[in-house]
Amino acid sequence: MNNDNILSDLVPIRSIHYKPRLWLLHFPFLTRTLFGFLLFLVLGTFPCEGKLVIDVENPNLAKMPISIQDFVADAASPLNGSDLAAILKNDLYLTGLFQIVEVHAPVTPNSTSEPDFEVWSRQGIQALILGNFHVRGDELVLEARLYDVPLRKLELGKRFTGQIGDHRRMIHRFGDLVMERLTSVPGGFSTRIAFVGDSQSREVYSMDFDGYGLKQMTRNGTINLSPEWSPDGRSIIFTSYMNKKPDLWLMDLTTQRLFPLSTRTGINASGRYSPDGSLIGLSMSFEGIPKIYMISTQGQIIKRLTAGRGNDISPTWSPDGSTIAYVSDQAGSPQIYTVPVSGGQPRRLTFQSNYNTDPDWSPLGDLLAFSARIDGRFQVCTIRTDGTDFRVLTDKGSNQDPAWSPDGRMMAFSSNRDGKTLIYIMDAKGQIQVPVSSLTGKGPAWSRTSQ
Amino acid sequence: MLSRYLMHGMIVLLATLALVSGCSRKIVRPNQVPQGPVAPFGAGQISEQELQGVQAELRIVYFDYDKYSLSPEAQTALQYNAELLKRVPNVNVVSEGHCDERGTSEYNLALGERRARSVVDYLVGLGIVPNRMTTVSYGSECPVDPAHNEAAWAKNRRVFLRVSR
Numbered sequence: 001m002n003n004d005n006i007l008s009d010l011v012p013i014r015s016i017h018y019k020p021r022l023w024l025l026h027f028p029f030l031t032r033t034l035f036g037f038l039l040f041l042v043l044g045t046f047p048c049e050g051k052l053v054i055d056v057e058n059p060n061l062a063k064m065p066i067s068i069q070d071f072v073a074d075a076a077s078p079l080n081g082s083d084l085a086a087i088l089k090n091d092l093y094l095t096g097l098f099q100i101v102e103v104h105a106p107v108t109p110n111s112t113s114e115p116d117f118e119v120w121s122r123q124g125i126q127a128l129i130l131g132n133f134h135v136r137g138d139e140l141v142l143e144a145r146l147y148d149v150p151l152r153k154l155e156l157g158k159r160f161t162g163q164i165g166d167h168r169r170m171i172h173r174f175g176d177l178v179m180e181r182l183t184s185v186p187g188g189f190s191t192r193i194a195f196v197g198d199s200q201s202r203e204v205y206s207m208d209f210d211g212y213g214l215k216q217m218t219r220n221g222t223i224n225l226s227p228e229w230s231p232d233g234r235s236i237i238f239t240s241y242m243n244k245k246p247d248l249w250l251m252d253l254t255t256q257r258l259f260p261l262s263t264r265t266g267i268n269a270s271g272r273y274s275p276d277g278s279l280i281g282l283s284m285s286f287e288g289i290p291k292i293y294m295i296s297t298q299g300q301i302i303k304r305l306t307a308g309r310g311n312d313i314s315p316t317w318s319p320d321g322s323t324i325a326y327v328s329d330q331a332g333s334p335q336i337y338t339v340p341v342s343g344g345q346p347r348r349l350t351f352q353s354n355y356n357t358d359p360d361w362s363p364l365g366d367l368l369a370f371s372a373r374i375d376g377r378f379q380v381c382t383i384r385t386d387g388t389d390f391r392v393l394t395d396k397g398s399n400q401d402p403a404w405s406p407d408g409r410m411m412a413f414s415s416n417r418d419g420k421t422l423i424y425i426m427d428a429k430g431q432i433q434v435p436v437s438s439l440t441g442k443g444p445a446w447s448r449t450s451q
Numbered sequence: 452m453l454s455r456y457l458m459h460g461m462i463v464l465l466a467t468l469a470l471v472s473g474c475s476r477k478i479v480r481p482n483q484v485p486q487g488p489v490a491p492f493g494a495g496q497i498s499e500q501e502l503q504g505v506q507a508e509l510r511i512v513y514f515d516y517d518k519y520s521l522s523p524e525a526q527t528a529l530q531y532n533a534e535l536l537k538r539v540p541n542v543n544v545v546s547e548g549h550c551d552e553r554g555t556s557e558y559n560l561a562l563g564e565r566r567a568r569s570v571v572d573y574l575v576g577l578g579i580v581p582n583r584m585t586t587v588s589y590g591s592e593c594p595v596d597p598a599h600n601e602a603a604w605a606k607n608r609r610v611f612l613r614v615s616r
Contacts, residue, residue, distance in 0.1 A: 196556075223589070225560070225590075225592070226556065239560075246560060246587070246588060265585070265586075266568075266586060266588075267560055267564045267588050269557060270560075285564050285568075289565070290561040290564055290565070311558070311562060311565055312561070313557050313560065314555070314557045314558065327558055329517075329562075334554075334558050355517070355554070357554065357558045358555045358557065358558070371555060373553075378555075400555050401555060442556065443556055
């Protein structure tokens with residue numbers, strides 16, 4: 001878990017020198033203006049697509065055709081270039097924003113030559129990714145480049161150095177940068193998903209967002225529920241029966257040490273960090289009925305947020321920290337409500353089903369994901385925070401516990417559609433849905449930080 | 452402060468290693484319904500055997516889907532349980548609330564707590580001293596019947612009263 005040390009090895013050290021237009025690279029604005037001007041000269045009109053951009057707000061968005069060539073090794077290597085490319089293809093595919101075009105280049109690209117843009121352009125490719133790497137001992141140096149094919153331009157070039165075992169991280173990190181360049185929001189490919197094993201073992205596990213690198217986080221032999229990452233990624237909080245009752249615990253991920261955060265009578269459940277990490281919202285029943293409270297990160301009660309006869313559980317914070325959405329059955333069945341953190345009247349948000357639970361507020365702020373019971377089974381749905389635009393994203397089996405990725409582009413959830421309950425991920429519109437956990441699991445939580 | 456937490460954590464961890472999970476799976480036998488009252492117990496400490504006798508006699512209370520209100524059958528069972536508990540005033544009771552698998556873990560945790568509390572409140576109304584009783588919700592984490600059908604769900608929506616000396 002000593003991420004910081006490894007991280008420093010993985011930070012892209014500099015942009016790759018690209019000889020033909022080296023001076024232009026240092027002036028991206030100039031580059032863009034110049035190319036635009038050149039295009040203007042050629043076409044005699046202003047270019048409509050001045051830059052390689054994915055406008056994710058566009059409802060009629062067409063997927064961007066992208067080609068990712070097998071990475072090229074400079075010598076025989078224990079790593080396989082097509083495996084490396086496959087990691088990146090999977091990352092970008094899962095966002096639902098790309099059409100991965102399998103084109104085999106007539107010329108093997110290498111680190112020094114410029115791609116033959118004509119070839120890619122003829123195939124309708126808009127974005128091209130080329131990569132090369134070399135292994136020396138345990139050390140891996142990997143370079144990857146994103147090209148804007150219509151503008152015949154290097155858009156992004158990064159070099160990573162690290163251990164061979166870091167290769168997945170390097171590729172994920174490059175994917176994050178590609179997303180940042182194309183959508184202006186960094187990708188979430190370097191993040192991890194924590195979840196609870198859903199078998200005899202109810203231990204907390206974590207894995208890379210794509211299912212690799214599975215680790216068991218708790219070993220207490222009892223029931224553990226609702227893991228949640230601290231915003232700084234240094235700890236997780238979860239509800240555990242280590243004291244034979246549902247208490248809220250914190251695990252320091254550096255030392256693996258456990259600290260009890262709330263052990264009050266009754267339930268201490270569904271703990272969720274505020275976006276700035278200074279507070280924890282949770283449900284406690286020490287006053288009788290499960291209600292939503294805010295506690296400090298040391299466990300002291302700051303205030304109670306809800307009142308009344310309903311069971312109140314599963315708080316989730318708006319990204320600006322001003323509002324909490326939660327589940328209450330005060331109207332007879334579980335529904336999702338919002339309440340200002342500063343205090344005030346709760347407002348009911350969901351009316352579409354008579355059983356709506358497990359809200360998770362998108363980090364982009366606009367949507368809440370939740371599970372709704374529809375025709376006797378649970379489906380992951382989204383709704384705008386003003387209560388409009390209700391959408392059902394799943395339809396096979398029962399699908400629950402949605403958890404947004406930090407970039408708000410994807411969600412993790414649990415589904416039993418193929419028999420076993422596994423952790424799945426999907427893009428924000430539900431177009432692509434794939435299982436990622438190798439274990440049965442539930443209650444996924446997506447880390448806020450990159451590793 | 453930190454070292455105190457640390458100590459607590461260590462103690463809890465060690466204690467946990469020595470104990471199995473709190474699931475009542477192994478002890479609960481939902482089909483076993485005792486008919487008549489059992490032999491009277493003394494007012495003092497009772498033996499482990501006597502305690503097990505009380506445990507076996509206590510009736511499990513069942514609930515409707517997504518409900519924590521007590522049905523007439525549940526009330527009858529609790530009246531029986533109250534009479535039993537009055538004979539053993541030194542026995543403590545944990546009211547363990549459970550739900551069926553439908554719904555989410557977190558909501559079921561709240562629901563299980565309300566079921567456990569409904570039972571405690573009703574027993575208090577029948578004259579059982581409140582400080583003999585505590586609640587623990589297991590939500591949907593400890594089904595007695597792991598099947599995915601109505602019969603299993605009905606058995607799993609329950610409050611189990613666990614006695615200790």
